[in-house]
Amino acid sequence: MTSPSTIPQKFITKGNQLGVVAVGFSGGQCKQGVDAAPSALIDAGILNQLRDDLDYEIHHDGKIHNYTEFLPASDPDHRGMKQPRAVSAVTEQLSKQVYEHARESKMVLTLGGDHSIAIGTISGTAKAVRERLGREMAVIWVDAHADINRPEDSESGNIHGMPLSFLTGLAKEEQKDIFGWLGPEHLISTRKLVYIGLRDVDRAEKQLLREHGIKAFSMHDVDKYGIGRVVEMALAHIGQDTPIHLSFDVDGLDPQWAPSTGTPVRGGLTLREGDFIAECVHETGSLIAMDLVEVNPSLETMGASETIRAGCSLVRSALGDTLL
Numbered sequence: 001m002t003s004p005s006t007i008p009q010k011f012i013t014k015g016n017q018l019g020v021v022a023v024g025f026s027g028g029q030c031k032q033g034v035d036a037a038p039s040a041l042i043d044a045g046i047l048n049q050l051r052d053d054l055d056y057e058i059h060h061d062g063k064i065h066n067y068t069e070f071l072p073a074s075d076p077d078h079r080g081m082k083q084p085r086a087v088s089a090v091t092e093q094l095s096k097q098v099y100e101h102a103r104e105s106k107m108v109l110t111l112g113g114d115h116s117i118a119i120g121t122i123s124g125t126a127k128a129v130r131e132r133l134g135r136e137m138a139v140i141w142v143d144a145h146a147d148i149n150r151p152e153d154s155e156s157g158n159i160h161g162m163p164l165s166f167l168t169g170l171a172k173e174e175q176k177d178i179f180g181w182l183g184p185e186h187l188i189s190t191r192k193l194v195y196i197g198l199r200d201v202d203r204a205e206k207q208l209l210r211e212h213g214i215k216a217f218s219m220h221d222v223d224k225y226g227i228g229r230v231v232e233m234a235l236a237h238i239g240q241d242t243p244i245h246l247s248f249d250v251d252g253l254d255p256q257w258a259p260s261t262g263t264p265v266r267g268g269l270t271l272r273e274g275d276f277i278a279e280c281v282h283e284t285g286s287l288i289a290m291d292l293v294e295v296n297p298s299l300e301t302m303g304a305s306e307t308i309r310a311g312c313s314l315v316r317s318a319l320g321d322t323l324l
């Protein structure tokens with residue numbers, strides 16, 4: 001059984017109020033189906049559980065946003081990026097939605113969608129945190145992939161592999177309708193970014209991580225130190241005086257636990273390790289927002305319900321569910 005969290009919130013005054021944005025968007029990659037994740041997660045009862053078991057007051061417009069009204073008629077590749085104007089337009093809208101919740105000092109939960117949507121979510125919370133608290137926030141990025149390719153470094157051109165290059169300012173684009181809306185208020189520092197779970201990192205990404213001294217705990221580190229020590233080191237790097245945005249790609253988990261995802265990679269986190277990360281981030285009292293992305297219920301008939309259940313568990317854990 002579950003009960004409301006007893007952890008005091010350090011950076012949000014309305015910690016029991018949860019702004020929810022459901023994003024049915026798959027344009028940051030090429031596989032259909034990841035846009036169906038929010039409704040699958042909601043049908044599985046995630047919002048009811050958060051309301052009934054964890055006592056959150058849910059602020060959700062009841063919609064699964066697919067932003068069709070914002071999609072451009074024509075969207076040719078740019079610097080190798082696929083569907084750049086669509087991803088830009090969608091994330092710009094999402095950024096405003098997340099900002100509106102975060103500005104009111106609520107906890108924010110975004111259900112994706114592919115990971116390109118983090119350009120919207122993180123820019124929205126980063127802006128709200130700057131305005132409301134006058135400080136920078138940190139991002140914990142749990143993922144098999146580093147998602148920090150600059151457009152020219154990407155082999156696939158899929159923007160879900162690039163969000164962190166734009167969010168850290170390592171990639172820039174002058175063209176107004178292709179992420180030109182991102183301003184300094186939307187960005188995060190490479191010093192405030194921490195990865196957990198990496199195991200499929202491109203060569204150019206490895207170089208970026210090294211050059212910029214970005215804190216990253218790969219599966220090698222999880223094997224070497226254990227998940228307890230890894231999370232401890234990740235949180236120590238961030239420090240206690242910094243709000244945290246947790247961006248959780250379900251492919252951070254091993255395909256054994258989350259097979260229904262676009263780019264599964266073997267050798268990942270167990271579901272317990274994933275829940276443990278989420279529980280520890282909640283315990284800090286510093287969590288202000290969470291994304292759950294890349295659940296794709298259409299990819300595996302057998303594994304879809306397993307993956308959805310895993311996703312629900314990660315969200316509950318981050319929002320205060322405990323084993324005891």
Ligand SMILES: [Mn+2]
Pocket residue numbers: 115143144145147160249294
């Ligand atoms: Mn990702």
